[in-house]
Amino acid sequence: MADKKIHVFGHTNPDTDSISCAITMANLQNEIGREAQSYRLGEINKETRYALNMFDLKEPDLLSNIDDNANVIMVDNNEFTQCVPGIENAHIQMVVDHHRLNLHTTEPVYCIAEPIGCASTIMYKLYKQDDVVITPKMAGIMLSAIISDTLMFKSPTCTEQDKITAERLAKIAGIDLYEYGYKMLEAGTDISEYTADEVINIDSKDFKNGELKITISQINSSNIDEVFKRKAELEKAIEKKITEENIDLYVFVVTDILEASSKVIVLGNRIDIFEKAFHTELIANTTYLKGVVSRKKQILPALIEAMNQKIQL
Ligand code: MG
Ligand code: MG
Numbered sequence: 001m002a003d004k005k006i007h008v009f010g011h012t013n014p015d016t017d018s019i020s021c022a023i024t025m026a027n028l029q030n031e032i033g034r035e036a037q038s039y040r041l042g043e044i045n046k047e048t049r050y051a052l053n054m055f056d057l058k059e060p061d062l063l064s065n066i067d068d069n070a071n072v073i074m075v076d077n078n079e080f081t082q083c084v085p086g087i088e089n090a091h092i093q094m095v096v097d098h099h100r101l102n103l104h105t106t107e108p109v110y111c112i113a114e115p116i117g118c119a120s121t122i123m124y125k126l127y128k129q130d131d132v133v134i135t136p137k138m139a140g141i142m143l144s145a146i147i148s149d150t151l152m153f154k155s156p157t158c159t160e161q162d163k164i165t166a167e168r169l170a171k172i173a174g175i176d177l178y179e180y181g182y183k184m185l186e187a188g189t190d191i192s193e194y195t196a197d198e199v200i201n202i203d204s205k206d207f208k209n210g211e212l213k214i215t216i217s218q219i220n221s222s223n224i225d226e227v228f229k230r231k232a233e234l235e236k237a238i239e240k241k242i243t244e245e246n247i248d249l250y251v252f253v254v255t256d257i258l259e260a261s262s263k264v265i266v267l268g269n270r271i272d273i274f275e276k277a278f279h280t281e282l283i284a285n286t287t288y289l290k291g292v293v294s295r296k297k298q299i300l301p302a303l304i305e306a307m308n309q310k311i312q313l
């Protein structure tokens, strides 16, 4: 008999939302009488660590592959390129996400996808739908995810729903939303102990568009210049990754959490796609993108549009 347990996890290089959704979804399943466990698909970052400590939550176990036909709930992700090895043959029961859909299954799947700022906002609604009480701990990690994904409501992905939900959750958790939120975001900006290799992998996602392989990595910062002091070292790490993984376009995004804008390093043999997408010319592989903070809503769609544009004669 196949293992009945439901494995719940987000994306690789997990962020606070992936961890929050895994924990809160596994808890919700337990509360409604199903056997479920949360997992992480990689190391916990410093921001998430801060949130887990704050609300006295244990980090989920690491999952490095998934058995054939294992029961799975995917949260904060629906792309196999950002998932655990073996996912193609797992039994996906449910998906809760707020990214573009890129999912192919052989069986029908219960899929909840909304174009909102954070998947944890959907989790809040699922608790309400199932009439399950949200404890202060669950509220704390959900609201941490909303602050993280929406960059304290400044991202263009943020909706009124995300904001209202975060405010309600802050009351349940008994904390000051803004005071806690900025401390948590700030905790995630410390890259001093990371090697350049580690920095570019903190929050890195791979995408395929036809034959083209694109990687977009992102870090938050409260001092972009400080990060760019390590530019040469970071570029070396990116170049190495491009060669090893045959990446056509690599975009490394450093997002200023206070300005809500980003400075990027762009490398690869198809930097022309980036220049076309953002109507800009890179200088020393970099440029500043005012008001750009969202990979899913601003960077990736612009790149895809540029790639799909027919060459005009
Ligand atoms: Mg995420
Ligand atoms: Mg998310």
Ligand code: MG
Pocket (backbone or CB within 6 Å): 015, 149, 203
């Ligand atoms: Mg993110």
